Amino acid sequence: MELVRRAIERYVPLSDTDWSHVAQCWQEYAFVRGAHVSRIGEVEQHFYIVKSGVQRLSFPHDGEDICLGFSYDGSWSGAYDSFVSRKPSRIDVLAITDSVLFGIRYDDLQRSFNELPAMARFGRLILEELLVGRTTREIEQLSLSAGQRYQRLVDRSPQLLQLVPQKDIASYLRMKPETFSRLRAKRS
Amino acid sequence: MDSLQLIADLSKTLRQQIDRTNIIRQLPAEALLQRPAPGKWNTVEVFEHMNLSSGVYLNGLGSEFEKGAGAFSFNSEFKPGWLGNYFTNAMRPRANGDISWRMKTMRMFDPPRNQGASTQSLDRFVQMSEQFIALLNRAKRTDLNRLRVISTLGPLVRFKAGDAFRFPIAHQERHFQQIERVLASTV
Numbered sequence: 001m002e003l004v005r006r007a008i009e010r011y012v013p014l015s016d017t018d019w020s021h022v023a024q025c026w027q028e029y030a031f032v033r034g035a036h037v038s039r040i041g042e043v044e045q046h047f048y049i050v051k052s053g054v055q056r057l058s059f060p061h062d063g064e065d066i067c068l069g070f071s072y073d074g075s076w077s078g079a080y081d082s083f084v085s086r087k088p089s090r091i092d093v094l095a096i097t098d099s100v101l102f103g104i105r106y107d108d109l110q111r112s113f114n115e116l117p118a119m120a121r122f123g124r125l126i127l128e129e130l131l132v133g134r135t136t137r138e139i140e141q142l143s144l145s146a147g148q149r150y151q152r153l154v155d156r157s158p159q160l161l162q163l164v165p166q167k168d169i170a171s172y173l174r175m176k177p178e179t180f181s182r183l184r185a186k187r188s
Numbered sequence: 189m190d191s192l193q194l195i196a197d198l199s200k201t202l203r204q205q206i207d208r209t210n211i212i213r214q215l216p217a218e219a220l221l222q223r224p225a226p227g228k229w230n231t232v233e234v235f236e237h238m239n240l241s242s243g244v245y246l247n248g249l250g251s252e253f254e255k256g257a258g259a260f261s262f263n264s265e266f267k268p269g270w271l272g273n274y275f276t277n278a279m280r281p282r283a284n285g286d287i288s289w290r291m292k293t294m295r296m297f298d299p300p301r302n303q304g305a306s307t308q309s310l311d312r313f314v315q316m317s318e319q320f321i322a323l324l325n326r327a328k329r330t331d332l333n334r335l336r337v338i339s340t341l342g343p344l345v346r347f348k349a350g351d352a353f354r355f356p357i358a359h360q361e362r363h364f365q366q367i368e369r370v371l372a373s374t375v
Contacts, residue, residue, distance in 0.1 A: 028217040029217065030221045030232055030306060031305075031307075034304040035303065036306075051217075095304070095306075
């Protein structure tokens with residue numbers, strides 16, 4: 001549970017009183033490799049932070065899984081757009097290794113936003129971060145070459161290369177698995 | 189056997205299983221993912237397996253109660269069907285705690301081949317057990333001999349409603365013993 005507090009305090013300081021209110025809303029969830037954390041068509045009930053394991057965010061298209069991203073130790077997880085819009089999720093979140101996540105339910109998180117100014121600020125900062133992240137990724141997808149996109153991943157999240165199947169990373173980088181293998185071979 | 193006694197005994201077993209599940213839910217998530225040996229089910233998978241299998245009986249009982257339960261009046265005596273009784277008894281462990289009858293899991297009840305298991309499997313188990321208890325209460329107004337329900341043994345085998353309660357609850361009891369062994373070997 002200290003992990004949750006540290007994660008929130010990367011954005012805002014929390015007093016012990018604030019934390020005692022927030023802490024009781026977070027619960028641990030375990031997912032066996034292959035289990036869905038979130039499922040297409042279902043409204044996301046939780047906002048998660050990852051304690052251990054790797055999860056893949058994806059949606060099926062033309063018989064393939066298009067990979068939108070990954071979550072792993074210390075990062076946020078879940079189908080966030082469904083969580084905030086309360087509409088059925090358009091993406092699956094799948095545990096690709098055994099995973100332990102801390103989760104807070106929608107109503108509990110909203111209540112903490114309403115009651116605790118620090119948490120409201122946390123909520124706003126998370127949204128801002130996600131927006132900047134999305135835009136950055138969109139620009140990179142549209143402007144960088146395959147080689148540059150690969151290099152960005154190696155610089156930013158080298159651990160993913162060890163944790164995630166190659167075909168998922170290739171899909172995430174919007175390249176064919178063969179292109180990915182070639183780039184990888186060239187680099188090493 | 190006495191129908192009301194049976195209903196009371198099964199409800200009590202379910203309550204105990206719910207209580208135990210709520211305690212297990214509070215264990216560290218890592219403990220619930222640990223396997224006693226490679227390839228063996230961990231705790232959440234055992235729960236998911238129970239849900240998949242018991243779900244067949246819960247759905248079957250639910251729809252039969254909707255359709256036909258009103259047609260029969262309460263019968264204070266329940267006489268198990270021979271097949272239902274055979275399979276229920278086969279679930280019981282021997283006096284020394286050994287499992288009498290190791291069975292191979294049917295594909296459709298194997299969690300890794302289905303949607304996968306998580307701590308939500310425990311939450312769903314509790315919900316389903318509450319629904320079983322609600323149906324047991326309704327069983328006090330019908331005939332558990334004459335109401336019949338599909339079984340997990342195939343489309344041709346229908347259990348008497350009484351056995352459609354007894355079998356999955358005995359099956360769950362057997363798997364709770366497995367869960368205790370899994371937790372004891374890993375925690």
